[in-house]
Amino acid sequence: MRGFWGALPVEGRWLLSTVAIQTLGRGLTLPFTIIYLHEVRGFDLGLSGALMSLIAIVGLVVTGPGGTLIDRFGARKILLAGLACMIAGCTLLAYATHPAVAAVALVLIGVNFGVSWPGFNALIAAVVEGDLRQQYFGVNFALVNLGIGIGGIIGGFYVDVDSPETFTVIFLVDAISCLIPVALLLGPLRHVRTQSEPSDDAATGVGYRQILRQPAVLWLTLLTFLAMFIGYGQMEAGFPAYARQVAEVSTRVIGLSFAVNTAVIVLLQFAVLARISGRRRTRVMWVMALVWAGSWLILGAAGLLPDTLAAAIGVLAFMGVFAFGETLLQPTVPAIYNDLASDHNRGRYNAINSAAFQGGAIAGPIAAGLLLDQGLSVLYIAVMVAGCLGIGVLAAALERRIPASANGVREHEPEPVSGSEPASEPVDD
Template identity: 80%
Template sequence: MSAVSARLGRMSSMAQFWHALPREGRWLLSTVAIQTLGRGLTLPFTIIYLHEVRHFDLGLSGALMSIIALTGLLVTAPGGTLIDRFGARPVLLVGLASMIAGCAILAFATEPGIAAIALVLMGVNFGVSWPGINALIATVAHGDVRQQYFGVNFALVNLGIGVGGIIGGFFVDVQRPETFTAIFLIDAASGLIPVALLLGPLRHVRTQGEADVSGEGSGGGYRAILRQPAVLWLTLLTFLAVFIGYGQMEAGFPAFARQVSEVSTRVIGFSFAVNTAVIVLFQFAVLKRLTGRRRTRAMQVMAVVWAASWLVLGATGLLPDSLAAAIGVLAFMGVFAFGETLLQPAVPAVYNDLATDRNRGRYNAVNSGAFQAGAITGPFAAGLLLDAGLDGLYIAIMVAGCAGICVLASVLERRIPANVNGVTAEEPAID
């Protein structure tokens, strides 16, 4: 009976959350999983495609993967300013057009230079999509619903990516390059879905504040934003979390699993399905536990969970090409995913609670910039370390980074107001 009651409680909470959203918020959320299906087809296999299909060496492949984030980093700051001035819609439409072109080019790239051009185009969208989408979410959702929205959106993104990863794991074959061509073309086609949304149901959503239509207004520029100690510590925390987390998902983790653990591409595809299943099953329950509690404490718990996951992955290298290694790779992704359910609702909510409508695009651009920086250095460092056979050092750096997050979260907690840290008067923090 208790399990049934808990399930009914989750369904009731989901229904309340859905009804609290405006029409635009429901449109934005309802197509997320479908939009990200194409991304799921390619995300686990891009570095494998570059290294094992196009035969670029592993170090070069890691460097090429970093181009996406490097380009994103370069366009994020001007993208945030444009979002505050003209709104998120036109900026997102330009980014989506660039992504569609980049995926189509990468599908046929046989030379590093062509692949680099494609990855630059994909990076343009990577740079503007984060602040753009977050600005849209913050515009249509407020209060506790905003934190819930970030968490549910993250779960749906992972649902699409996970399903795509399963399909890709069965479909792609390094001996058949045309299978990789197909998944990149499907990824390009999936970009047409958000284009249709932005030109249709979301065409009237206005993200920019009135004071920024003709200039900076009272929103303040990047210099004023970055002068705030809370923003600096939060940005450093975001960078480190991405470096040891998401920066490894497209390069370090698949490369370690293939080169050190010696598991198949199918196991890697299934690992992303495990990641998705854990997030989808636990995200809403975690959101309920986070409501009214300190977000910085959630970040610290996440760091401990991630440290455990990296130790599990490191252990798989001791038994390469075995059932135990395959199980360990799947377990790594499951434990890592639980940590993600703690991080993803918290960090963007803190940024957007610090921001106003006049500078929301720039605050989210700072968040995105930290993400890009971690995504640049993460794959590059992983490629160098693993190409040199420094498997143990690679795992040690990941675990040390988790300890660093705990320290940064503790510092951040003393520098942000209680309401920005998620503590509400109605439901005080339980530590």
């Protein structure tokens, strides 16, 4: 960690040193927003769920145009606009007593989600390069989880459904926490450019269609979507539903499992980064796919022993093993996208990454709901395991098409056979 920190430029240190504080506000509200809408503001559960979906839907719609704007105007300006929407949305939501007001607030929050992922990834890629970039994404992921985890713990002790003002406070704190990245973007990071110079921007006409035509990008996007579908797409819907309805564990065990998830990520991410440095990122994904397959088999076994101590242990073990897989995934995928990209299209590459993530996160709960509602719990686990194996297949296909430099291969290692040119090369119509 000392060597990593010493190798970072000043801008990278500014970005990384504030991550946990920035995300603490989000952790305060993330687990409790639907509780706030339903139990505090009195919206029925179906309406509350529909309102919550606005964040992901709007984020998915905004991501594409947001990536183009990042390439044209730079990540800093677009991030400032997104953060302004986030501050307005959280403030409005704190006082939302009518569904229409809550809808406007959640749409504003969704706008920020749509631009923040490609924006911050483009900003990171502009500050750090090479193997250091992969390490940065991994450390950043650990700190994000640390901030959200601590925020969730504090929020769990603080909020009270019988005291609406406690929810007002946490949403206002979430809004205030956004002022930290605003201060960074207006201060220490004001000179960081993510867009290319106009005179060098010969490929500004390259759009999403041309980028997605490149085999490496297409295979990577399919892999990202599948990973999100069987991974994060299940964390807020499929996993809790299976744990409650099939494994029959208590809500306390489910809450504790998320704490286990955060702890494993924070404790293991640095060690994992040291082990995967210089290794082919596609091979790291193979390991991740096997780890995740094992985690789903553990959860499936927990469902065979419902309402027992073994089931509770199985649920906790699932989240711990799954978290280990996350420490393998998160440093690699964003690094590949940004190593494939160049300055004139970095925003669009990260927008494709974001769209694949959000698409999987939307489709995952739908599939889980359909399968578990029909009592097809065994098929549900089988689909998840098959999806993990599918990630391995996609990673193998990607390895044959990706430039060695984007696959984390150091210069002295032989380059694998590539089925495409590096994605940073301009593509003409």
